[in-house]
Amino acid sequence: MNKGFPQGFLWGGATAANQCEGAYDVDGRGLANVDVVPIGEERFPIIAGQRKMFDFEEGYFYPAKESIDMYHHYKEDIALFGEMGFKTYRLSIAWSRIFPKGDELEPNEKGLEFYEKLFKECHKHGIEPLVTITHFDCPMHLIEEYGGWRNRKMLEFYERLCRTLFTRYKGLVKYWLTFNEINMILHAPFMGAGLYFEEGENQEQVKYQAAHHELVASAIATKVAHEIDPENKVGCMLAAGQYYPNTAHPRDYWAALQEDRENYFFIDVQARGEYPNYAKKKWERLGIDVEMTEEDLALLRDYTVDFISFSYYSSRVASGDPEVNEKTEGNIFASIKNPYLEASEWGWQIDPLGLRITLNAIWDRYQKPMFIVENGLGAIDTPDENGYVEDDYRIDYLRQHIAAMRDAIVEDGVELLGYTTWGCIDLVSAGTGEMKKRYGFIYVDRDNEGKGTLKRSKKKSFHWYKQVIATNGQDLG
Numbered sequence: 001m002n003k004g005f006p007q008g009f010l011w012g013g014a015t016a017a018n019q020c021e022g023a024y025d026v027d028g029r030g031l032a033n034v035d036v037v038p039i040g041e042e043r044f045p046i047i048a049g050q051r052k053m054f055d056f057e058e059g060y061f062y063p064a065k066e067s068i069d070m071y072h073h074y075k076e077d078i079a080l081f082g083e084m085g086f087k088t089y090r091l092s093i094a095w096s097r098i099f100p101k102g103d104e105l106e107p108n109e110k111g112l113e114f115y116e117k118l119f120k121e122c123h124k125h126g127i128e129p130l131v132t133i134t135h136f137d138c139p140m141h142l143i144e145e146y147g148g149w150r151n152r153k154m155l156e157f158y159e160r161l162c163r164t165l166f167t168r169y170k171g172l173v174k175y176w177l178t179f180n181e182i183n184m185i186l187h188a189p190f191m192g193a194g195l196y197f198e199e200g201e202n203q204e205q206v207k208y209q210a211a212h213h214e215l216v217a218s219a220i221a222t223k224v225a226h227e228i229d230p231e232n233k234v235g236c237m238l239a240a241g242q243y244y245p246n247t248a249h250p251r252d253y254w255a256a257l258q259e260d261r262e263n264y265f266f267i268d269v270q271a272r273g274e275y276p277n278y279a280k281k282k283w284e285r286l287g288i289d290v291e292m293t294e295e296d297l298a299l300l301r302d303y304t305v306d307f308i309s310f311s312y313y314s315s316r317v318a319s320g321d322p323e324v325n326e327k328t329e330g331n332i333f334a335s336i337k338n339p340y341l342e343a344s345e346w347g348w349q350i351d352p353l354g355l356r357i358t359l360n361a362i363w364d365r366y367q368k369p370m371f372i373v374e375n376g377l378g379a380i381d382t383p384d385e386n387g388y389v390e391d392d393y394r395i396d397y398l399r400q401h402i403a404a405m406r407d408a409i410v411e412d413g414v415e416l417l418g419y420t421t422w423g424c425i426d427l428v429s430a431g432t433g434e435m436k437k438r439y440g441f442i443y444v445d446r447d448n449e450g451k452g453t454l455k456r457s458k459k460k461s462f463h464w465y466k467q468v469i470a471t472n473g474q475d476l477g
Ligand code: BG6
Pocket: 016, 019, 180, 181, 239, 311, 331, 332, 374, 378, 422, 428, 429, 430, 431, 432, 437
């Protein structure tokens, strides 16, 4: 009996354009929402669409402007991924490199060239690219002119982007993700859908309308991807992490089920092809009226995704008791604190078994192949004078999560295509904008204020992960 990972399992790492590329105004790139979110206290209200910041303002530091400048370092970085033995590298396209304003009819050739060279570089090292079409980014022009994803016109712009990418990169890319963590619309709507709320607006209505547009756009992307190249595989992407009831009290179980539904809502549509009844009932209760056409519903039904990808950092806890509200930080949305779990320096609780539970829950719900496209530990690293970091804490975290993932495959029989750790090279944190919250196997000399040489150095975990991949997950050190 096979006791390990399947042959051809796609080991690798993941990044997002705005968190690593920098070069925000180079080669014709247009301004995007992800550029104008500064580090500091106002970051979250901006991300959440509550504080308006549509351009750079005096007195703020915007980490995405330069980030780790992967735009100019990609060859060196991909060579390091190759040295670790990556089978895949998950990256995202900066929409405003391809269509600087978003509504042009013709793409920006310089932007297309950049990714073409990058994909070719990946293949040179035997790495299969896994491409997120939008990882939180939206050209600012589309936000100012059309209001972001609340507007149906976005379907047209997104389809044009997708057609351009699928045509140009045919034969170079076969794995695509339509929207990073699509459920973030509900928690970080400026990042998730370019939404800024005007005074007095029904925010839930706007969010679900935007969600509908993204869901239809995702179905169109799947359709077009298959038409252009039947080899293409298209996945959805969820910020996952199963909810546990806080106690065995039935009302806590009910609360956990409701919270899970809020997340699975998106995947229920993308994987099963229709709006679930619980969502329709919720909209009825809240007086939400999502405008949709018969054609939209047919697209959702006919073009479901090929696989389900997700990020996993932690499980979450829900309570039906209004008195219980001690929260802990998590991936954008906070959860009730789980007393049985340790936490990272940022308060994200650590739960490897929760990954096995989440894998099983998703598998039981959909029976579609899965892909873990983010997992990792954000921690403060202290390098020696050569940039070397002894990051045993990171190795421990990853070892336990990989073991849980192996159990889910070997003992439970879930189907998993691959695993890409988050931030395989240190990059800017999406949640806080910090550099000191590091996830990488590769240390990058840059700090929260943007100072540093950008020099790349291998951490202890670099060598460890290399061995994990070389043995197809048999040797976890
Ligand atoms: C996910 C995102 O939310 O988690 C990434 O897809 C993000 O973009 C990652 O970086 C980790 O979160 P953070 O806030 O630690 O960067």
